[in-house]
Amino acid sequence: MVDEIRSKAKELLTDGTVECVIGYERATDGVTARPLFAYTAEEIDRFIMDNTCVHNLARYLLDRKGKPTAVVVKPCDSRTINLLVQENQIERDKVFAIGVTCPGVVEAHWGEASDEAQPRCVTCSLEVPAVYDYLVTMPGERQTRTGFPDLERMETMSPEERREFWERQFERCIRCHACRQVCPGCYCPICFVDQLDPTWVGIRNAPPENQVWHLIRAFHLAGRCIECGECQRVCPVGIPLMLLNQKLAAEVEGMFDFRPGLDAETLPPFAVFKKEELEAER
Amino acid sequence: MSRFLSREALLAWLDGLREGGTVVVAPTLVEGVSLYRQVPVASEIDLDASVTVVSPKEWLFPASHTIFTVERKDGRVDLRENTFDGRAVLFGLHPCDALGVHLMDVPFLAEPADGSYRERRERTALVGLSCIRCRPECFCTSVDTSPDDPTHLDVMLTLVEGGYVVAAASDKGEALLASAKPEEKALSLPEPPAPEKLPTEDLPRLFRALYDDGYWGRLADRCIHCNICSYVCPTCYCFDMRDYPRGNTAERVQSWESCQAPGFTRLAGGHDTRGSKAAKMRQRFAHKFLYFPETFDSQLSCSGCGRCVRACPVNIDIREIISDLKKIGVSSVGSGEK
Numbered sequence: 001m002v003d004e005i006r007s008k009a010k011e012l013l014t015d016g017t018v019e020c021v022i023g024y025e026r027a028t029d030g031v032t033a034r035p036l037f038a039y040t041a042e043e044i045d046r047f048i049m050d051n052t053c054v055h056n057l058a059r060y061l062l063d064r065k066g067k068p069t070a071v072v073v074k075p076c077d078s079r080t081i082n083l084l085v086q087e088n089q090i091e092r093d094k095v096f097a098i099g100v101t102c103p104g105v106v107e108a109h110w111g112e113a114s115d116e117a118q119p120r121c122v123t124c125s126l127e128v129p130a131v132y133d134y135l136v137t138m139p140g141e142r143q144t145r146t147g148f149p150d151l152e153r154m155e156t157m158s159p160e161e162r163r164e165f166w167e168r169q170f171e172r173c174i175r176c177h178a179c180r181q182v183c184p185g186c187y188c189p190i191c192f193v194d195q196l197d198p199t200w201v202g203i204r205n206a207p208p209e210n211q212v213w214h215l216i217r218a219f220h221l222a223g224r225c226i227e228c229g230e231c232q233r234v235c236p237v238g239i240p241l242m243l244l245n246q247k248l249a250a251e252v253e254g255m256f257d258f259r260p261g262l263d264a265e266t267l268p269p270f271a272v273f274k275k276e277e278l279e280a281e282r
Numbered sequence: 283m284s285r286f287l288s289r290e291a292l293l294a295w296l297d298g299l300r301e302g303g304t305v306v307v308a309p310t311l312v313e314g315v316s317l318y319r320q321v322p323v324a325s326e327i328d329l330d331a332s333v334t335v336v337s338p339k340e341w342l343f344p345a346s347h348t349i350f351t352v353e354r355k356d357g358r359v360d361l362r363e364n365t366f367d368g369r370a371v372l373f374g375l376h377p378c379d380a381l382g383v384h385l386m387d388v389p390f391l392a393e394p395a396d397g398s399y400r401e402r403r404e405r406t407a408l409v410g411l412s413c414i415r416c417r418p419e420c421f422c423t424s425v426d427t428s429p430d431d432p433t434h435l436d437v438m439l440t441l442v443e444g445g446y447v448v449a450a451a452s453d454k455g456e457a458l459l460a461s462a463k464p465e466e467k468a469l470s471l472p473e474p475p476a477p478e479k480l481p482t483e484d485l486p487r488l489f490r491a492l493y494d495d496g497y498w499g500r501l502a503d504r505c506i507h508c509n510i511c512s513y514v515c516p517t518c519y520c521f522d523m524r525d526y527p528r529g530n531t532a533e534r535v536q537s538w539e540s541c542q543a544p545g546f547t548r549l550a551g552g553h554d555t556r557g558s559k560a561a562k563m564r565q566r567f568a569h570k571f572l573y574f575p576e577t578f579d580s581q582l583s584c585s586g587c588g589r590c591v592r593a594c595p596v597n598i599d600i601r602e603i604i605s606d607l608k609k610i611g612v613s614s615v616g617s618g619e620k
Contacts, residue, residue, distance in 0.1 A: 111419075168313065176513045178510045181506045194543075205538070
């Protein structure tokens with residue numbers, strides 16, 4: 001399967017379709033994967049593809065605007081392309097998507113790749129990328145979908161319990177903002193926490209600021225989060241950020257029957273106004 | 283003969299210090315995450331902690347710290363400094379973290395010293411724990427320390443059957459041990475582990491020669507500039523200072539900041555002096571391997587703890603960079619051998 005990716009990638013470089021192919025290679029721990037930007041055929045030979053390939057590589061398209069680029073995408077990652085095309089961040093014709101069908105990826109952190117599915121995978125409903133120019137099948141038994149167990153558990157908590165839960169989570173936040181940096185939907189030229197005049201929140205690490213940071217970020221992603229789960233994967237102190245995103249995704253889907261990134265045509269609810277919505281409000 | 287403290291005696295010693303008013307800061311499990319925290323009781327210390335996720339710099343150089351508060355009242359302005367006048371024990375430092383503290387001392391205690399850092403540092407004793415295991419990403423012996431090195435510590439503990447061999451490593455440590463009541467026992471210390479040795483010799487010269495090499499751009503391709511490396515690092519000390527006004531008062535707050543952050547080098551008018559991904563990427567390593575040794579006439583600013591290696595979401599591996607610089611350097615600028 002990886003041979004198919006490699007030969008397609010080489011073809012794309014050789015015929016000049018793209019200048020760079022973003023795929024995966026083995027990390028220095030010998031166990032997990034890391035992104036590889038390949039510009040030559042020799043580099044492409046280092047590509048791998050398996051259930052440790054957890055990163056959402058489509059996020060890097062934001063760093064390569066206007067440059068013809070091929071990117072290996074799993075189903076969840078592929079939604080990034082639709083999102084960014086729809087939000088006028090990237091040009092579809094500059095992107096060649098090498099889609100990979102996905103049975104689910106595993107929890108893989110430095111030095112260890114477990115058999116345990118990533119939380120994003122147990123809630124995922126896509127097996128085939130939402131957008132691709134070439135499709136490769138990743139073998140493997142499809143992981144069991146369990147719905148949203150953590151979200152359901154959170155819904156049963158009282159508001160006080162929920163507040164206490166989230167205060168405990170945000171207390172240990174180190175405000176590195178890695179959740180933002182890895183997020184394909186977080187591309188504001190100046191993030192609200194980095195604004196100095198006015199200083200809306202600032203970079204201070206303290207409970208109120210940390211809460212505002214995470215809640216505003218979650219709201220900015222309502223109806224836009226494509227559920228790649230990267231924010232939760234990269235968080236160095238293990239904050240379950242996808243719970244917030246899934247909650248808002250469920251609300252948006254319930255209200256507007258919309259999930260972002262499944263195609264680039266359906267207009268997102270925050271970009272359109274339908275008269276019926278006003279009626280429903282009454 | 284060695285001085286020996288059983289596990290229980292060790293905890294009793296720390297609880298005794300704590301009851302006497304000393305703040306005990308030690309590795310604990312916070313929702314399963316290994317972090318340094320002020321412990322309410324010594325039994326909450328995770329004595330088996332390997333390398334914590336965030337380094338113990340959190341105590342001496344907090345993520346956010348109010349330097350002073352000003353208040354306007356009855357026509358005058360009061361300025362109150364935020365001082366620490368207690369005593370603290372920073373417990374469970376592995377030798378890499380002790381070196382990390384030393385490498386923070388170098389810039390913060392150089393005159394003119396940073397007042398709030400100096401205050402905490404002088405009032406904090408460092409109690410270390412030698413390593414009986416090392417992790418694959420450890421490389422302390424490449425940067426001027428080793429798994430059983432007591433340098434920079436006040437007290438060193440070594441895990442043995444049933445407890446710890448305890449040794450004072452400074453006068454401060456000897457004084458701290460006065461209340462410890464150790465037993466005298468004939469004990470042999472375990473053989474320390476041997477972490478990977480990297481080619482760190484000559485690194486500043488190699489770095490200077492490869493300053494404009496295309497290597498940095500290629501390395502930066504996959505970097506998401508997420509700050510994790512700087513924030514978990516025991517030797518990254520950059521910060522930002524902002525004022526937080528509220529009614530008639532305002533606080534001046536120092537917060538961690540990283541050379542990888544989007545606004546770090548953005549100037550008034552919007553120009554960014556390190557706008558490219560490559561320049562940002564190079565900065566972190568240039569600071570550690572070039573500017574720091576050149577500026578302070580000292581060693582590399584890296585403790586070999588491997589935290590950044592473990593925490594990086596895209597496997598930017600400082601060990602690989604050291605080896606790569608050596609490799610590229612040897613092929614393009616000569617071996618440096620005379």
